[in-house]
Amino acid sequence: MNFKDVFFNEAKLIFSDIAIVLTIIGGVILYSFLYPQPYTSQSVSGLPLSVVDLDKSDVSRDIIFKLDATPQISVKRVDLSERDAKDALLRADVKAIVIIPNNFKKDLALNKSPIIAVGADASYFLIYGGILEGAMKSVLTQSATIKIANLLKKQVPLSKAKEAYAPYSLNIINLFNPQNSYTQYVIPAVFVLILQQTLLIGLGILGGGINEKISRGESGYFKIAPTWMMMLSRVMIFGFIFFIHMLFYFGFSFEMFDITHLASMIDLLTFGFVFLLAVIFFGIFIGALFSSREIATPAILFSSLPLVFTAGFVWPVEALPQALVYLSMLFPSTVAIEGFLKLNQMGASFDMVIELYAILWLQVIIYGTLAYLVINQKRDNIKSV
Incomplete structure (x- = not known):
């Protein structure tokens, strides 16, 4: 099969699955409006006493x-x-x-x-x-x-x-959160997590669904197409969709909810590109491990709350067990949240997040290799049966 055939077969399988479409398009857009609503008026002022x-x-x-x-x-x-x-x-x-x-x-x-x-x-x-x-x-x-x-x-x-x-006066300035509100530090971080989790669910449903078809003995392109072609097709399809989502979140949504954004467009896109690439390869990898499509949604949603607390923006990582901190670094969102907050909310230069950028590239290489090996191993198992 040539790449064009593989790409169109992948696209057809993705967009004909209502669960995947609702998750990667409907869910992402819906979350962008619903999640920030409780925080829109949550500035710390007028607290009842x-x-x-x-x-x-x-x-x-x-x-x-x-x-x-x-x-x-x-x-x-x-x-x-x-x-x-x-x-x-x-x-x-x-x-x-x-x-x-x-x-x-x-x-x-x-x-x-x-x-x-x-x-x-x-x-x-x-x-x-x-x-x-x-x-x-x-x-x-x-x-x-x-x-x-x-x-x-x-x-x-x-x-x-x-x-x-009073030999001196005290002038308190909230440097990175001028309004002293939840909106400025919760929503930007959670938006990154939403992008990751919805992307992982979509890829998990796709990978689990293909494994179901294989276990039932169904024939299809996924049995004969080169692994690299299928992976590249998913990178292109999911990458394009979520690149648009990322621009929507960090552009329109930030403006709508009056969230600070200080990063230059080049820095934001450069960091965001490798983040999406790491999540896509991670999603392809875990999707290849799922035996059914139904496993993807609960398994990934279950990880959301632990990832929120280990990301360091609602709870200090110094107060967490070190093993949990290291474990959370396996997820692209943990690294990306820190990087995006430094770039977008704190006005850091790209040099200040270069280590986080390197970690994301390392995840791209590791998860891309693992995904390739797992998919090939499953194919070898089918041929040997």
């Missing part, structure tokens, strides 16, 4: 006012007891609790150091960090006001009092 004011003084009311004035926090409740505030936190009515202790104003007058307790839901570290940042700003501002007032009572000039209390 409960304040337990046990002091009920003018100072404590001033602290509550300052808490409500910070952009990160919105005081939704002023509870009379810690139990009421805790119940509100458990019902998810609020995200945090601030407790102003009894005798707070009196202790300040006596130059004691009363403790304001802050309890926040640490399940989401951006929310937790936002609560702590807002609370600390409010409390430190109140503390500065009191300390400067005490210095003024001692006849210290205002300018000297300010310098004595």
Whole structure:
């Protein structure tokens, strides 16, 4: 068979399979709109807060006012007891609790150091960090006001009092996430994983389906066509489709959801090309191992959540077992997520991701070789039967 015949047979088999078409075209497009929706308004601001004011003084009311004035926090409740505030936190009515202790104003007058307790839901570290940042700003501002007032009572000039209390100022800038939102760091990484998983499912269904046909004794081009021709056909067909998907994700979708993209087009396409190539060869390899088409979808979907946590963008890799970190490096998405985030969200030059680029090329060589060997081995087994 010549390459043209093999290519058209591969294309016919792919596009006549509704499961593959829905996955590699419909699924990818659908995910691009549905997945980001929960995060579109998830900037860390206006987080609901409960304040337990046990002091009920003018100072404590001033602290509550300052808490409500910070952009990160919105005081939704002023509870009379810690139990009421805790119940509100458990019902998810609020995200945090601030407790102003009894005798707070009196202790300040006596130059004691009363403790304001802050309890926040640490399940989401951006929310937790936002609560702590807002609370600390409010409390430190109140503390500065009191300390400067005490210095003024001692006849210290205002300018000297300010310098004595705060010799420097703190200016916090969120460098790679200006809006301090989930959208900027979750969606770009998950988009890479979606591209990989849908591509692997499509190739897995194709490879498993061919193995089913072979086991049933059906004849077809897949028994006689040269292995390299079938592999090259799949690279061209799936590569073209997912190259368009990649441009759609990193172009239109990023613009629609106002996601930062700093990489140059050449760097993005260069890195994206080898990523898609690595995933395609990996998909051909595992597809050749599947004994049936039904195995592909659950097997690959099952790996999605572990890959999210081992990729390092929702959970620090330093907190994971080293064996899991090394195991995750077998998947192109782990390397690609780090590379794409550095290029697109952090503005890194291509030289800074050259090691990740090399790892992807290594995966291309390894998985391409393995796929070729496995397909040939299965053919040899058929001939020997």
